[in-house]
Amino acid sequence: MELFRNFHFLFVEKKGFVDTASIIAIRDPDGFTCIDVGGGGEQNIKLTTDLLEEDGINISDINTVIISHTHADHMGAIAHFKSLNPDIIIVDHEEDAQYLSDNKRLNHIFESDLVSRHFPEQSFDVLEFYEAFCPISEAKSDRTVVEGDTIDCGDYVFEVLHTPGHHPGHISLYESNLRALFVGDMVGMEIPFYNSRSGGVEGYLKSLEKYQNLEIDLILPSHGELIYNPYEVLSEIKRKIISREKRIVSALSKTPNTFHDLLPTLFRNQALFIFPGTGILSSHLDKLKNEGRVRQEGQKYFLV
Numbered sequence: 001m002e003l004f005r006n007f008h009f010l011f012v013e014k015k016g017f018v019d020t021a022s023i024i025a026i027r028d029p030d031g032f033t034c035i036d037v038g039g040g041g042e043q044n045i046k047l048t049t050d051l052l053e054e055d056g057i058n059i060s061d062i063n064t065v066i067i068s069h070t071h072a073d074h075m076g077a078i079a080h081f082k083s084l085n086p087d088i089i090i091v092d093h094e095e096d097a098q099y100l101s102d103n104k105r106l107n108h109i110f111e112s113d114l115v116s117r118h119f120p121e122q123s124f125d126v127l128e129f130y131e132a133f134c135p136i137s138e139a140k141s142d143r144t145v146v147e148g149d150t151i152d153c154g155d156y157v158f159e160v161l162h163t164p165g166h167h168p169g170h171i172s173l174y175e176s177n178l179r180a181l182f183v184g185d186m187v188g189m190e191i192p193f194y195n196s197r198s199g200g201v202e203g204y205l206k207s208l209e210k211y212q213n214l215e216i217d218l219i220l221p222s223h224g225e226l227i228y229n230p231y232e233v234l235s236e237i238k239r240k241i242i243s244r245e246k247r248i249v250s251a252l253s254k255t256p257n258t259f260h261d262l263l264p265t266l267f268r269n270q271a272l273f274i275f276p277g278t279g280i281l282s283s284h285l286d287k288l289k290n291e292g293r294v295r296q297e298g299q300k301y302f303l304v
């Protein structure tokens with residue numbers, strides 16, 4: 001759909017466990033710039049290609065792809081796009097480039113070592129997980145950006161915001177004339193995800209505050225519908241995150257607890273304990289320890 005003149009929002013409805021992300025395509029005098037390209041694998045690529053074609057966009061018309069962050073649902077199709085159009089310039093954050101060119105590094109960011117420590121009988125390999133639900137691919141960045149950089153796309157200029165929390169090299173893009181903010185996965189996810197290595201709970205909250213300081217009429221999330229009440233939604237995510245911490249502190253105020261005792265304070269559904277539960281809980285515990293509010297003795301956590 002052409003949301004604004006030369007500004008296409010290619011909305012992907014929820015369809016599975018890891019939904020391929022929605023895409024933005026901006027027409028400029030030389031073709032199109034895309035923000036994200038969706039997941040890899042035949043099904044996702046067909047979905048994305050159909051959406052592009054519906055709006056009259058061919059992969060051969062795309063000159064630039066900006067990648068919000070190296071998670072498969074946003075960039076898994078990048079190798080396919082490059083194979084059809086090797087001239088595409090790839091742009092991502094300077095901290096993201098290492099994951100884009102070497103997907104294996106994502107296992108460190110997803111803390112698969114921590115999962116093995118807390119669940120020795122289980123393993124969590126993010127590349128295997130992606131392969132089953134939404135294949136990923138690798139590419140080399142042609143241009144890396146940092147906070148405050150601008151990216152010109154025809155009628156529009158995007159300001160780059162570095163917004164760690166969900167991923168260390170996650171970027172958001174602000175268009176001040178439209179008062180529109182592309183937020184990637186920071187807003188719109190049913191379960192806001194973070195762990196200590198992705199920027200942590202502190203990083204996530206800081207990124208949300210960065211958004212709150214902007215003048216925004218519209219949030220464009222990668223998953224879910226457009227958001228026309230941005231400040232309400234941002235406050236709600238902050239509330240959700242802070243309430244996780246409150247539940248942990250409240251459980252510890254009754255009795256010292258182990259990591260496994262604390263997981264059900266965050267999620268009722270046990271299927272979420274390994275992922276995303278382990279990363280989220282350890283990020284909160286790291287924050288509370290850094291603040292001197294919690295200490296650990298052996299397996300147990302105590303309120304200070």
Ligand SMILES: [Zn+2]
Nearest residue numbers: 069071166185
């Ligand atoms: Zn993501």
Ligand SMILES: [Zn+2]
Nearest residue numbers: 021073185222
């Ligand atoms: Zn996503």
